Amino acid sequence: MLERLVQQASSYAADIDGLILLVLVLVGFWFLLAEGMFFWLIWKFRERPGGRSEYITGKEKHLKRWISIPHALVLVCDVFIIIASVRVWYDVKQHLPQADETIRVTGQQWAWVFTHPGPDGDLDTPDDIQTVDDLYVEVDKTYHFQLESRDVLHSFSVPVFRLKQDAVPGRRITGWFRPTVTGTFDIQCAEICGIGHGVMAGRIHVQDAGTMAQWVTANSSTAAQ
Amino acid sequence: MAQAATEIHHEAHGHDAHAHHGPQGILKYIWSTDHKMIAMQYLFTGMFMGIVGGFMAYVFRMQLAFPGVSVPLFGVVSPGEYNALVTNHGSIMIFWVAMPVLIAAFGNYLIPLMIGADDMVFPRINRLSFQIFLVSVLMILASLFVSGGGFGGAWTSYPPLSAQSQYNLTSIGATMWLIAVALEFVAFLLGGINFIVTLMNARAPGMKAYDIPVVAWMIVIASILFMLSVGPLIAGAIMLLFDQTIGTGFFDPARGGDPILWQHLFWFFGHPEVYVVLLPAVGIVIDIVATFARKKLFGYKIMIFTAVATGVLSFFVWAHHQFIAGIDPRMANIFTVTTLLISVPIAELLFVMIATLYGGNIKLNTPMLWALSFIAEFLIGGVTGIFLGASGADIYLHDTYFVLAHFHYTFFPIAIIGTFAGFTYWFPKMFGKMMDDRLGKIHFWGTIIPFNMIFIPLFVLGLGGQHRRIYNFQNFPELAAMQPFRVLATVSLIIMLLFQLVFFWNCIKSWRGGAKAGRNPWKANTLEWTTESPPPHGNWPRDAMPRVYRGPYEYSVPGREDDYWPQNLPS
Ligand code: HEM
Numbered sequence A: 001m002l003e004r005l006v007q008q009a010s011s012y013a014a015d016i017d018g019l020i021l022l023v024l025v026l027v028g029f030w031f032l033l034a035e036g037m038f039f040w041l042i043w044k045f046r047e048r049p050g051g052r053s054e055y056i057t058g059k060e061k062h063l064k065r066w067i068s069i070p071h072a073l074v075l076v077c078d079v080f081i082i083i084a085s086v087r088v089w090y091d092v093k094q095h096l097p098q099a100d101e102t103i104r105v106t107g108q109q110w111a112w113v114f115t116h117p118g119p120d121g122d123l124d125t126p127d128d129i130q131t132v133d134d135l136y137v138e139v140d141k142t143y144h145f146q147l148e149s150r151d152v153l154h155s156f157s158v159p160v161f162r163l164k165q166d167a168v169p170g171r172r173i174t175g176w177f178r179p180t181v182t183g184t185f186d187i188q189c190a191e192i193c194g195i196g197h198g199v200m201a202g203r204i205h206v207q208d209a210g211t212m213a214q215w216v217t218a219n220s221s222t223a224a225q
Numbered sequence B: 001m002a003q004a005a006t007e008i009h010h011e012a013h014g015h016d017a018h019a020h021h022g023p024q025g026i027l028k029y030i031w032s033t034d035h036k037m038i039a040m041q042y043l044f045t046g047m048f049m050g051i052v053g054g055f056m057a058y059v060f061r062m063q064l065a066f067p068g069v070s071v072p073l074f075g076v077v078s079p080g081e082y083n084a085l086v087t088n089h090g091s092i093m094i095f096w097v098a099m100p101v102l103i104a105a106f107g108n109y110l111i112p113l114m115i116g117a118d119d120m121v122f123p124r125i126n127r128l129s130f131q132i133f134l135v136s137v138l139m140i141l142a143s144l145f146v147s148g149g150g151f152g153g154a155w156t157s158y159p160p161l162s163a164q165s166q167y168n169l170t171s172i173g174a175t176m177w178l179i180a181v182a183l184e185f186v187a188f189l190l191g192g193i194n195f196i197v198t199l200m201n202a203r204a205p206g207m208k209a210y211d212i213p214v215v216a217w218m219i220v221i222a223s224i225l226f227m228l229s230v231g232p233l234i235a236g237a238i239m240l241l242f243d244q245t246i247g248t249g250f251f252d253p254a255r256g257g258d259p260i261l262w263q264h265l266f267w268f269f270g271h272p273e274v275y276v277v278l279l280p281a282v283g284i285v286i287d288i289v290a291t292f293a294r295k296k297l298f299g300y301k302i303m304i305f306t307a308v309a310t311g312v313l314s315f316f317v318w319a320h321h322q323f324i325a326g327i328d329p330r331m332a333n334i335f336t337v338t339t340l341l342i343s344v345p346i347a348e349l350l351f352v353m354i355a356t357l358y359g360g361n362i363k364l365n366t367p368m369l370w371a372l373s374f375i376a377e378f379l380i381g382g383v384t385g386i387f388l389g390a391s392g393a394d395i396y397l398h399d400t401y402f403v404l405a406h407f408h409y410t411f412f413p414i415a416i417i418g419t420f421a422g423f424t425y426w427f428p429k430m431f432g433k434m435m436d437d438r439l440g441k442i443h444f445w446g447t448i449i450p451f452n453m454i455f456i457p458l459f460v461l462g463l464g465g466q467h468r469r470i471y472n473f474q475n476f477p478e479l480a481a482m483q484p485f486r487v488l489a490t491v492s493l494i495i496m497l498l499f500q501l502v503f504f505w506n507c508i509k510s511w512r513g514g515a516k517a518g519r520n521p522w523k524a525n526t527l528e529w530t531t532e533s534p535p536p537h538g539n540w541p542r543d544a545m546p547r548v549y550r551g552p553y554e555y556s557v558p559g560r561e562d563d564y565w566p567q568n569l570p571s
């Protein structure tokens, strides 16, 4: 459903969208039921000239059911949502799959600095490649990212990946993603970070293996100089 | 004319009787300890701040719909100003509109009148509370005009952005914002003590706990919630103030502090705060629904106990605001469970309200339309909250316009719809005149339709991945195309704001020339309707204080000729 608005471009995007759809179906049911009941009652019991209301206290057993049964059913729906939610959460945030490569993402007022490990595949070595606001990754590869901040809170958000994680100064937060579609997509900062928050727009370039290899060679030679 | 004159004479007389122990002239109003006068002060200050907050929304919505345009009555909006407008809009709407109107104005006005007391138990503390509140109002308004501009670090004021002026570039504004908020808390702590003590101790003879009208209960439960939750935040605010002004490092990781600590303190308060403003609005709505459906409330005790249950649960959900903030990811699971559980009592509150309509004889006048629309609209706010409480879905939705639309579907019904419901319902009591029902309905539809037209597009934008607090979405290629939704929201807002003129016109017109209300125009049961409109100083003559014989919702009792049965009528 959501992919009609925003493309799904990571391995877990469809799971998150599926969860949103599940919640939509369950709460949508309750919503329509409650609103339907509500408007029907207003119409059915609209003022009649000389009419008089019934005297109902809510203590009557057969009437109490009108509250206690929905009460129990809401609880059941909650349980379904909780289970589905925890499963998605576990896969996306709690569990780190084996990485093919690790990059570093650093937020600062008001730019994204990306550190790519370069040909040797290790961060913090001389052949690292640094870019600002443009992140280059390879499709169908699992990435770990180390998220850091130099000053205030930022939040690394890639809507097409359904990925979002706050960057906190003084911490290195590790997360992961696996792009599944090539193309160029938005990176937004999702946590207010000062007057430049609105221009803290990056782009992520998801490339096929060949283009990525070329990019690494082209840039590591300049980085090594 | 003659009528108005006697009315005024009567007013003056009512006050004269007590004037010998108070100052004269205009000071009489400023130094009044009468709960009704203090309620009016809160009400009008809150409404004025509502205009300020609404104006801010107009300015930043214009910028979003027409980036870079010179906004009429404001000018071009710079990024810094945009942040300050958003921050202060949010802060003002919650701390200086919802709180003073729903808790302080209605609480002060209604509690003594509904429980048959002549005033609050601590009238001077009450006055002090308003005076401190007024200082906080002046402080927050002044902060918008100091050099560097108003604070722009969002109403949540997360450090390090809020803590260090090198980051937020608004050193004075940030500190003034913080002091203003802290003063506002002090004002409401004082007010809250008063509400609680008054409800416990000053009830009319015969009024048992379950004879108290729901709205009075709700305001008191809300005050208790507020008092229990605000402590940690006040401590946090002091630490933040020190970080800002004398260079401590409570929230600075470079000096051993932790920025996330603030988030815990803030939301430990912030989430219960949502229920602090929700409960009074629910109370108002329930009283109105019972009156105009001519129905006994469906399950009075269920209502009170679910309110308490909601309040208790609300202390265990705060970290749902921080799922992706860098907390231990395992913690998110616990908070998903507690958050989804809170849907049970909230759903129950709504079911009880809806069930009360069954078997009624529903009169759709202005106050009732507001009350019913609260139920219809708040339901949208409620169900969209489930998406955000589900941690897995929140990864995507967090800090998008989906969140924004969700909480406006809770706050707008609370702060705006709830206020209009209560105001139109008790206007006859407060001012002794009936409001014009036709103008009232025009205002109602002119507000409710545009309200939905503002925020439904914002849901779509949020699902489309648009984040909050960004002053120009043209900088994001994927978002730029959704501009028509932004324009629709802004145009709807302008229409809604214009319709508010109908409301003010109605107030003035009715106040000056409305039909006289009499004591009990709605044929309601609760005690405030047994005294004159407006009630005199002391509320009832000293020798005729009311006695209570039954609960507040005995409408349409079989065997009685009248379809209402005032609480003070001996059987
Ligand atoms: C008059 C109609 C209103 C409109 C059109 C409106 C619109 C908005 C918009 C568009 C934003 C987000 C701006 C941004 O993130 O860039 C916002 C923020 C906010 N609004 Fe409203 N709003 C209205 C009324 C209210 C009311 C009645 C309340 C609460 C009682 C409220 C509370 C907030 C809060 C807490 C924020 C968040 C501020 C922040 O991000 O720091 N608003 N409003």
Ligand SMILES: [Cu+2]
Residues within 6 Å of the ligand: A153, A154, A155, A189, A190, A191, A192, A193, A194, A196, A197, A198, A200
């Ligand atoms: Cu930012």
Ligand SMILES: [Cu+2]
Residues within 6 Å of the ligand: B270, B271, B317, B318, B320, B321
């Ligand atoms: Cu919350």
